[in-house]
Amino acid sequence: MSKEHYLTLNKASGPNSDVPTTPFVKVVALIATLGGLLFGYDTGVISGALLFMGKELQLTPLTTGLVTSSLLFGAAFGALLSGHLADAAGRKKIILGLAVIFAVGAMGTAMAPDVNWMIFFRLVLGVAxxxxxxxxxVYIAEIAPANRRGQLVTLQELMIVSGQLLAYISNAAFHELWGGENTWRWMLAVATLPAVLLWFGMMFMPDSPRWYAMKGRLAEARRVLERTRRQEDVEWELMEISETLEEQRGEGKPRVREIMTPWLFKLFSIGVGIAVIQQMTGVNTIMYYAPTVLTTVGMTDNAALFATVANGVVSVLMTFVGIWMLGKMGRRPMTMIGQFGCTLCLVFIGAVSWLLPETVNGQPDALRAYMVLIGMLLFLSFQQGALSPVTWLLLSEIFPIRLRGIFMGGAVFSMWIANFIISLCFPVLLAWLGLSGTFFIFAAIGLAGALFVIKCVPETRNRSLEQIEHYLRDTLRSDREEPDRSANQAWGSAQKDEA
Incomplete structure (x- = not known):
């Protein structure tokens, strides 16, 4: 790929273009991210439902952890399986299938007669x-123009936290309006509606142009690009995709064992690390167990449910900040801000719960409860305003096109396994070590994550997906692997000339 190619591309549909996003791309992103809305709702709704299902399902600390974490265990294998199938069957077909599984899982959990069926349907829901x-x-990253990829992929994170906010609001509303012990079933059943909308919406969406090109269906790839790019930009982007695939044509079909190639193993390890540190902050213990934590420090059920809505509001607002920041700064500094900020907030929550008294004049200390809530809100500001958005974006960008589905599935599998372990252990840790000890452990893990960010997280801003692939391949390959640095050098020269 020549310097002139990059210069022309960057002025057209490339990462430095100022061309606005077409309405069709926005529609595609909005419909696809209904999957994120469901993701957020189904992971957030359990926080309020746990307060009311415990008596009917006879939950213990262990089974409480299993009900919460079974979704995450299913999610790990859902990510792994869909990652493999997405390369073979296409991103669109996988999302259609997931919509059906979302609906089945939501109705199953709402009608579960006992804890065993609840755990089973939470596993099913986790697959979706x-x-x-x-x-x-991946679908959005491959269909979005390079100059808007960051904002459009981050729409997924916005929909996740919006789904969680919707869950918190519906939890509080159902309890306030109807009360009673069975309202938790309606809380869980609501998730069926967006699942139906996702299925109908995706029926009318195309697959990504990169997947079509990978399957040799260049005419269809061109048609999608014509609907999502300016007419004069289509040829350049199709050429870049085709050239990258041509370089890989001799490597045959994607195979899992290719991960043992040294530079690919390094890249996959970085992706797994990025995915896991986002969970090791303990974010989802706050999202899943916030009412439990707040009632532990003295809040009533009603106060804890309404306070949890504040968590959701802050998450949504800070995700807008994150989308704005992605247009202003690089992925690497944004990851650092998120990781260091989250770690400091975990120390704050642990210190508050350790230093302030549990009771004052025989009553729960309101100051302690609200200081813990403030710590949660500050934590979510860093997590949802920086760390979470850039995590999903980096994972959608760094893997090579041939292996993107497989590698993404493996990285997200690792993320969900970490989430599963943390969510399963949290009620036990809370009962054993108390709030302060539990959050100090998360803070220590956060420090280890910060060291990983400093050492390993790459910068991918202002590069197309194909440029990122060449850049990381040439950076991670050893001299013995005969690196071809021409593409990276061409990109560097183009950047200097544009500057």
Missing amino acids: VGGAAATVP
């Missing part, structure tokens, strides 16, 4: 959640 987490960001 994990599949959406692995497939939707």
Whole structure:
């Protein structure tokens, strides 16, 4: 790929273009990210439902952890499976199938007669959640123009936190309006509606141009590009995709064992690390167990439910900040801001719960409860305003096109396994070590994650997906692997000339 190619591309549909996003791209992104809305709702709704299902399902601390974390265990395998199938069957077909699984899982949990069926249907629901987490960001990244990829992929994170906010609002509303012990079933059943909308919407959407090109269906790839790019930009982007695929044509069909290629193993390890550190902050213990934590420090059920709505509002507002920041700064500094900020907030929550008294004059200390809530809100500001949006974006960008589905599935599998372990252990840790000890452990893990960010996270801003692929391949290959640095050098020269 020549310097002139990059210069022309960057002035057209490339990462430095100022061309606005077409309405069709926005519609595609909005419909696809209904999967993110479901992801958020189904992971957030359990926080309020746990307060009311416990008596009917006879939950213990262990089974409480299993009900919460079974979704995450299913999500790990849903991500792994969908990652493999998305390369073979296409991103669109996978999302359609996931919509059906979302609906079945939501209705199953709402009608579960006992804890065993609840855990089973939470596993089913988890398959859809994990599949959406692995497939939707890749689909959007591959269909979006390079100059708007960051904002459009981050729409997935906005929909996730919007789904969680919707869950918190519906939890509080159902309890306030109807009360009673069975309202948790309606809380869970609501998720069926967006699942139906996702299925109908995706029926009318195309697959991504990169998937069509990977399957040799260049005419269809061109048609999608014509609907999502300016007419004069179509040829350049199709040429770039075709050239990258041509370089890989001799490598045959994607195979899992290719991960053992040294530079690919390094890249996959970086992707797994990026995915896991986002969970090791303990974010989802706050999202899933916020009412439990707040009632532990003295809030009533009603106060805890309404306070959890504040968590959702802050998450949504800060995701808008994150989308804005992605247009202003690089992926690497944004990851650092998120990781260091989250770690400091975990220390704050642990210190508050350790230093302030549990009771004052025989009553729960309101100051302690609200200081913990403030710590949660600050934590979510860094998590949802920086770390989470850039995590999903990096995962959708860094993997090579031939292996993107497989590698994305593996990285998200690792994310969900980490989430599963943390969510399963949290009620036990809370009962054993208390709030302060539990959050100090998360803070220590956060420090280890910060070291990983400093050492390993790459910068991908202002590069097309194909440029990122060449850049990372040439950076991670050893001299013995005969690196071809021409593409990276061409990109660097083009950047200097444009500057």
